[in-house]
Each structure stands twice: as C-alpha cells, then as structure tokens.
Amino acid sequence: MTAVDKPRNKMLELKERRGPVSSALLESVRQNNAVKSAIKKSLAGGAMTVPEIAEASGMPTKTILWTVTAMRKYGSVVEDSTDGSYVRYALVAKDPR
Amino acid sequence: MIEQRIDIDALVVGAGIAGLQSALDLADRGYSVLLVEREASIGGKMIALSKVFPTMDCASCITTPRMSSAAHHDNITTWTYTDVDSITPDGAAFTAKLTRKARYVDEDLCIGCRLCEYACPVELPHEFEGNMGARRAAYIPFGTAIPQKALIDIDGCVYCGKCEKACPTDAIDFGQKPVSVTVHARSVVIATGFETTPLDAKKEYQGGVAANVISALDMERLLSPNGPYGRVLRPSDGKIPDNVAYVQCAGSRDETLGVPYCSRVCCMYAIKQTMLLSGSLPLADITVYYMDIRAFGKGYEQFYQTARSMGINFVKAKVARIEEEPNGDLKLRVEIIEEDGRVSEMAHDLVVLSVGLKPGDDPRRFIGVDLDQYGFVASPEPKLDATLTSMPGVAAAGTAIGPKDIVDSIMEASAAATKVATYLGPPPNSPQPADDGVQIDIREIEAGDALAVAGHSEVLRG
Numbered sequence: 001m002t003a004v005d006k007p008r009n010k011m012l013e014l015k016e017r018r019g020p021v022s023s024a025l026l027e028s029v030r031q032n033n034a035v036k037s038a039i040k041k042s043l044a045g046g047a048m049t050v051p052e053i054a055e056a057s058g059m060p061t062k063t064i065l066w067t068v069t070a071m072r073k074y075g076s077v078v079e080d081s082t083d084g085s086y087v088r089y090a091l092v093a094k095d096p097r
Numbered sequence: 098m099i100e101q102r103i104d105i106d107a108l109v110v111g112a113g114i115a116g117l118q119s120a121l122d123l124a125d126r127g128y129s130v131l132l133v134e135r136e137a138s139i140g141g142k143m144i145a146l147s148k149v150f151p152t153m154d155c156a157s158c159i160t161t162p163r164m165s166s167a168a169h170h171d172n173i174t175t176w177t178y179t180d181v182d183s184i185t186p187d188g189a190a191f192t193a194k195l196t197r198k199a200r201y202v203d204e205d206l207c208i209g210c211r212l213c214e215y216a217c218p219v220e221l222p223h224e225f226e227g228n229m230g231a232r233r234a235a236y237i238p239f240g241t242a243i244p245q246k247a248l249i250d251i252d253g254c255v256y257c258g259k260c261e262k263a264c265p266t267d268a269i270d271f272g273q274k275p276v277s278v279t280v281h282a283r284s285v286v287i288a289t290g291f292e293t294t295p296l297d298a299k300k301e302y303q304g305g306v307a308a309n310v311i312s313a314l315d316m317e318r319l320l321s322p323n324g325p326y327g328r329v330l331r332p333s334d335g336k337i338p339d340n341v342a343y344v345q346c347a348g349s350r351d352e353t354l355g356v357p358y359c360s361r362v363c364c365m366y367a368i369k370q371t372m373l374l375s376g377s378l379p380l381a382d383i384t385v386y387y388m389d390i391r392a393f394g395k396g397y398e399q400f401y402q403t404a405r406s407m408g409i410n411f412v413k414a415k416v417a418r419i420e421e422e423p424n425g426d427l428k429l430r431v432e433i434i435e436e437d438g439r440v441s442e443m444a445h446d447l448v449v450l451s452v453g454l455k456p457g458d459d460p461r462r463f464i465g466v467d468l469d470q471y472g473f474v475a476s477p478e479p480k481l482d483a484t485l486t487s488m489p490g491v492a493a494a495g496t497a498i499g500p501k502d503i504v505d506s507i508m509e510a511s512a513a514a515t516k517v518a519t520y521l522g523p524p525p526n527s528p529q530p531a532d533d534g535v536q537i538d539i540r541e542i543e544a545g546d547a548l549a550v551a552g553h554s555e556v557l558r559g
Contacts (some may be wrong), residue, residue: 029255
C-alpha cells in the first residue's frame, strides 16, 4: 500500500477536493450533542416523558422527541413505561455506544 | 471517472415492486437482466409500508422475498445507488449511460455489521422514516435493505475518520469515485414508480408547517413495528394521539395542484391505516373526512364496511382549513356535506393528509418515450396494452404509467415482462424442442378433451 492509498490520505484528499465542512453542519452536530447531553442529564434522575425532559432542559418538545428517538435507535435510551398519554424514557444502565 | 461497458438482454429501470417483478419474470425465462435503482436499496416504496390492503398482509413479508430473489438470481445483476443518465436507440437495441454513485464503502468488503454507523458522530433526519427518526452519515439504509451494505452520505460527513477505525474489514473507501457505465441493452422496462404529492402543496392544510400534520406515508412508518418511535406518537411532543383525523383528496382531484385525477389508492390506504390505528390505539377516536369513498376492487367495499363497523367515523365533508393550536392540537374548519352543508370546527391532535400519487421520475430526462399530460408514461394503446410505450423494445410498468395499487402494479409488471420477452424472441441458450416432440395447436383443444400424445396422457379440465 502506497502512501496515497492509505485510508486516511484518501479521506484527506477527498476533503480537500470537496472543500471544508459547512459551518451549518458543524453547528448542527454541536447542537445535537448539546441536546443529547441535556437529555442524559435529565434522565440521570430517572425515567421521564418528552414534555418533562423539555421542561427540565428548556428545549422544545419536538427537538427532544427527535433526539430521544435517535438515542433509542442507537441504544442509549429505552422505553420505560407509559404515563397517561406519554411514554417515559430511561437511560440504559451502560451506554453501549 | 472510471468507465465500464456491459451487454444485457433487458435493462429494468427502478427496483420497486414493479421493477422487481418484471426483472424476475424475465430472468426466470432465461434473459439476462440489469436491474438499476437510484436509491441505496432495492424495494421501492412498498418496503416502507406497514401492511397492504385488503388482505392486511405484512408488506415487508411480501416484498423482501422478491427483493432477495432478485438480488440472488443468476440472471439478474442488481445495481443500487445508480442513476440512469440516458437511454438512446442504437440499431435494434439501446445504449444506456449509467452512473454508479460512490458509496465510499467497498460493497465486496462490507459485511453489514453497522459498526461504522455506531461510530459516526453525525445524526441526520432519516428520509426513510419521513425524517421523524435519525440516521447517521455512515449508515445502512434500513433494517431489511438489500444490499445490507453501508454507505456514507458525504454531504453529512465531517471527515472524523471514526468509521474507518471502526470497520473490521477495511471497507471504508474515501477514494471511491462515481463509475460511468455504458450498457448495451436489447430492451428496456421503465418502472420508475411514484412520488407522493408534496405535504405542503395545500398551504391551507399547514402540511410541513404544523408538526402534527403528517402524510399517509409518514403514518405508514409510525404503524410499522420497526418505525421511528416503535409505536404511534405524534411528532410535536411524543403524545400518544387519541383523536386522529384523515383528510382525503389532500393532493388529488384538485386542478389547483395540477393533479385533477383520482390517485386510486388513497381511500383504501386510509381505510387500512384507520383499522390498524384502531388496533394500536384502541381508545382513540378516528375520523375520515372524505368527498367520496372509492372502494372499487375485489373485497374493497367489504373492507370499507368492516372499518365502519369497527367504529371508524366516516364524515362526508370538505376540509377548508387547518390551524395549529399552541399545544400542537389542530383545529379543522370543515364543511359537512352529508348534512346541511354547515361549517363546523373540529379539534384533533393528529391529522393525516391522504396525499396523492404523481410520477416518481421524469422518464424524458433519460429516454424519448411519450408521456401523458401529467408526466406518466403514455401507451399508444392504453386500453389494449397499457405496458406499451411509443418506443419499440421499451415497456413500462406500475405507477410509472399511472396511479394504481400493488396488485395491479405486479400484474402490469408481469405483462411488461411478457411484452419484452415477445420482442426479444427466445432467450439465448433456451432449450430446443425435443426431437420426438409433437406440435399441437392449442386452439383446437376443447376444455375437458382427453389428450394422448407421444406417450403422454393428460386431461385438460375446464
């Protein structure tokens, strides 16, 4: 394998060809990480519904639901129980990823 | 860009249920088929559905065996993530220019373990889930995708290199480039499918603005066991809805949208969804606002009557306007047609727009077939041979021709395959008639006649 063929070099070459990562994308990654942290902080005290997490974190319910959905898909949050019209979500004991 | 060239009997454009069926029928007869799909998985729209009407069969259970058969058929080459740039007549055949887009993952090395996906730090709205769920920039399209191979959405990539480090087979390849392929095909089947009319087409319904106004395809994902939330929740706040409304003809039979035709499937998919919803949400009130219920197929009227008997509230009415309340609930201004035409305001916590069907692609972008005034592929003999196109050697099937349900799409796909097979003549290496074979004119045989030929004896029963 030559130096050019190394995966890291190929990635950097592609990055150079396509230009820098957009600031909008970097900002959305930062925001998503912030929402995840807020959700984890809220759920550290026990299972909560989406409106409860939103109230505790001061973030919109729609954003919380989308992020909780992502966290559930990738294994860091699970459904705990239902509370009237809402589902309670809980952190998994050990985040596998 | 790298260039390749291949020869094939039939090029099938689109790997939804119609394209899959045409490809399988042709391949089973011995023709070599190239099945191309612009998305990263075959399966089309059907693989995203929860169940199918009126049998209530699991859509995935019907689609995945066909997807798998096509992907593993000796006579079918399946290319996903491939654009058709042009198909031009070339003597009695066709020259097609295709572009195989870069997945940035070596398909031969990828084992579908998803470790790249778990390592990726970028989460983006997942189109397959109507953007209600998330995927990562490195991802496998969905659980039953074929091929089960990852790809990298390079527009969402931050070049962190975590996918490369996580991959156990060194399949990540940022050096991949699009590959231009020239295909010499003896025939073509156009099966480019449909798209739904935009959710925000009718501004007065607040689609795309109010979070709890969703499309029927979104509801298919919510009803699917592997959907984004794993259950039916409304997108604004995760509430389990208890008062759901369907607005029929929210993208069809409307001159202002350029869609004056009936999309043929909206009444039935709405009825199916209300029945599924009444199972998922037994305490919910479900109302369907409709102009007419068009339940025209075998068993469809009974299906409709079953929904009524289950307590689904069908109201003959026209919805004029939808307004969003601060808590995400929705206020519908409705003209009740079946009573005295009075206008009422109805409250619901989730509204599903029964959006219509329009062409999934503009085939004129890559081939010179005639289209009808709405952009569907036009047959010169629409009554006698719907799969015919204006170009010899080119057939069309499924919703590329016009709105229709899955049953009709599959039948039409088989008809298109038969049409193409007739055009192609006997497949290469097809078995020759046995030397002792006796030629029989089937037209001379009456039903029930006893037939004894060359040592074989059978009875044709009427």
